[in-house]
Amino acid sequence: MTDTLIDRRDLDFLLYDVMDTAALSSRERFQDHSRETFDAVIETADRMAREKFAPHNSLADKQEPSFVNGEVEMLPEVKEAFHAYAEAGFLAGRYDHDLGGMQLPESVIAACNGFFTAANPGTAGYPFLTTAAANLIRVFGSEEQQAKYLPPMLDGRYSGTMALTEPHAGSSLSDIRTSASPTDDGHYLIKGAKIYISGGEQSITENIVHLVLAKIKGAPPGVKGISLFIVPKFLTDADGQVTGRNGVALAGLIHKLGYRGTTSTALSFGDDAPCHGYLVGEPHQGLKYMFQMMNEARLGVGFGAAVIGYRGYLHSLEYARDRLQGRKPSESDPTSPPVPIIEHADVRRMLLAQKAYCEGGLALCLYGARLVDDQHTHPDADVREQSGKLLDLLTPIMKAWPSEYGPKANDLAIQVYGGAGYTREYPVEQCWRDNRLNPIHEGTNGIQALDLLGRKVWQDKSYGLQLLMKRMQADLEASTTARCQQWALSLSETLQRAVKVTQELGAALMKESPDGVLANASCYLHLFGHIAVAWMWLRQANVAEFKLASGGLSEQERHFLEGKLQAAQYFFHWELPTVAQDIVLLQNRDDTCLAMKPEWF
């Protein structure tokens, strides 16, 4: 198995050649940075991921956390890795220098986190959850809450969780029942149960800060009555000294198919002892707060799916180069030596598909991270606003597309290995199991499809969609070589058809029940996902052609760029045309699925 987590040449190509990340250092917020500092932090992430995260990835899968005498037992390596991550400053990587942060762009932090997920998604879960929870407190918490919780969360003494899901309600947050009763001194008593809470208990940090969705007694029904609370595992005083155990308890560990290193917990609140919760922001605004963070959480899921796919790809690529087996169909001499299986056309197909999926998915997510940067730091206010709109529109795609195609890549990686891939002696089966979570959590891909077609596309009179088309148009026009022009034409035609079907669906939504119009939302998500990734491949191909034409390249660099062009061709020849079927089903308003009655099954 290979040590390489993400190909550094590829990452540099995406970050610097395609997205010009180095230019971010000219922005005020990043003025202390340069390509050199970005590279240094990426190098640190790569090395730390290889040294502290990767070595126990398989072991943490085999010896998953267990519940012993009221405590969670887990590998000591997980704690070591968490604290190494914290000590290197990654928990606070995005934050202001004033908060002890590195004030790094999201593009760079996302790339760094890619290495940790590629190395060990289970262990990487703990710091990622902590930064997500800290970010909520930073944006919506009171000054007092920030002062109390942010420093220990950013230096790794406390971890964080997001406690949304309840057993009876699943994705349907409007139905949550966890209640919050006001006390006389301004805080709340929380009562209820949560499930699938990642990192809800562990033996890594001295305290855990749960961010809990609950309903204040008398709140309006549905999503408009949900509030957000800080619920620490241990209560502390103003000096941070522990004053007692809070009434949040581990009700059970959930045993998962993959991602086993991250505990998944059932938690009970206020069952055996009073559970104290502290309101974040205003009452009844909890879901809004949570969703303002959700873009980044969903982008994180897509990112993770892409890099787990990527890791499997690199493993199978190495195996295919090393493994000698069989001969080409044209070879009739059975005494001729067997060839590396990368020589077989079907193995190349499986490798090239993986490359197209994973590098394309990675490009899409890095583009999303750049939108986050531009939303917050672009010098032009219009661009900041536009970046936010684009991010809103693309979020369901950036969550769902890599989480469909990353696992597909892992499936192909197993197939490249053949029988060996089916054994637990080789690493690709774990990648496949780990990655299977990504189409499910942070909103299933079915929910992403409804979010895209039922909401995001129409927001602000489809302003986001218009912006997206404008940005794509610029890259279509920049496609000047013969093959890129041809691919640009395919993309342009597909985009026109997609826009037409969007208009038809929009018109239908004005006069018909949304049940029928949204029934095939998953086709729409697939259609727009493929368009977005085709665009990412066109951008990469344009850069590759430009660099190849400019000459003076090493042989290795030419090979790298030719590989990029061949993967782009794969996407345009083998993948993009598959959306024809989505367009037909959407145009016909095919009702096969909707009309299937439950009693007919």
Next chain:
Amino acid sequence: MTDTLIDRRDLDFLLYDVMDTAALSSRERFQDHSRETFDAVIETADRMAREKFAPHNSLADKQEPSFVNGEVEMLPEVKEAFHAYAEAGFLAGRYDHDLGGMQLPESVIAACNGFFTAANPGTAGYPFLTTAAANLIRVFGSEEQQAKYLPPMLDGRYSGTMALTEPHAGSSLSDIRTSASPTDDGHYLIKGAKIYISGGEQSITENIVHLVLAKIKGAPPGVKGISLFIVPKFLTDADGQVTGRNGVALAGLIHKLGYRGTTSTALSFGDDAPCHGYLVGEPHQGLKYMFQMMNEARLGVGFGAAVIGYRGYLHSLEYARDRLQGRKPSESDPTSPPVPIIEHADVRRMLLAQKAYCEGGLALCLYGARLVDDQHTHPDADVREQSGKLLDLLTPIMKAWPSEYGPKANDLAIQVYGGAGYTREYPVEQCWRDNRLNPIHEGTNGIQALDLLGRKVWQDKSYGLQLLMKRMQADLEASTTARCQQWALSLSETLQRAVKVTQELGAALMKESPDGVLANASCYLHLFGHIAVAWMWLRQANVAEFKLASGGLSEQERHFLEGKLQAAQYFFHWELPTVAQDIVLLQNRDDTCLAMKPEWF
């Protein structure tokens, strides 16, 4: 989780309404049988699978066999299930009454075995391997070998294995190195190593009969120098008394992603003690013998993949009916009660896709089993010959299509369950892991694609293909209702395009290197697989329409038939059109994958 292994109404529909299996009882070989005896044996299989196989399916996955003090420790339930299967006569189900068999048609035995695999694929592996090995001895073994090995293999005292694969050679059997040196008394000494040998060691039977491919010293190179040997674990005398341990030893157990109940072993031959092997048939004919059995083994893989898919489908269907969550998009009142998730269009899509894949795959494999029956027992010699040709042609499709789409169904089953599906508390993740083996073993699907496009299509001047078209034509003409006519038209057009591209590829094979022509064989396999399954759905739809028109049906029966028609519509609207892309790639002789140089990755 549901107790239903395979829906009996569905199985009856396929066996009796679509394929008229009852008519087999008019054939001489099956003259003691009737629909009643077929039903009785199916009922026995269903019950025994539920009672003896299903209960330890999850446990055998969690407590996989282990290697302790030179023995394999496994659950005692596996042994009990094996012997129950043997005692009920299933090991000898296909065989002559004279051999203690039930003289049952393959169609019925295949259906029975479907229940065992659906209940517990790991435990079902042992009897299936034993019947496969026994079948080889029955057809190619000497009278003495038959007398010595068949009775204990058919009554469950001995089990069997197929020992083909070697560590360095994988699928490339021409490169095997296991050697056979003749002794003075007419038998051979075997030396070498095999890997991934299912059931190669266990604690179920008193002896194990390995069927081993090896090369006799001085044999021609490649596949023409491979011979087949019986290598028993324990040597016995003419009376069946054990005379000693043979020199075949367990070198290690392989730990798999799924199918954990079936031991997968590395075996060494002749390492520590002489290993005695007994030649089956003629020298150097081993691969030919093995491949005469391969059609049935590959059909068995497809069958297993379809029913594991089916099992996951039934689980997720039950869950979708029970689980209350969310509301329809048109419901704006958050206080309205949540609906069963089967009400959500996207959940129906995932259920209907599973139904289309699994019932379609099951129909295809039952059709294959019928071809086996017709090949051996049809009264018309021409039909017997034709059935064999069709079976040859369809074997790669019947192996590969269900083993692609059965796992896809299991993936959708997990998604229907959402977070619950990702936990090991629910059964669908095991289905998904178990089923992942099927695209790999008995020839990877990439090898099936080469077998189809490189060999099977052209055999006997494409006689098999002509026969297939003729049979399809009959069903196209029998499609007389409005919707069936429309589907028949789709299928007919697709078939014509497929034939045209076949002719083009055939012409290319005459003048060009096969490396280029066969490069996209996987597209061809997908194209023909979808055509074959569309045909199976058209046949089912025609029967459903006929029965619905004939009236006098119970409400339940009408629902069942409407469900069949809706699943057929799903296949024709959502699945068959996806082959357009395969046809384009094949017609264009797209060389994207073949032209990708290893150094460009």
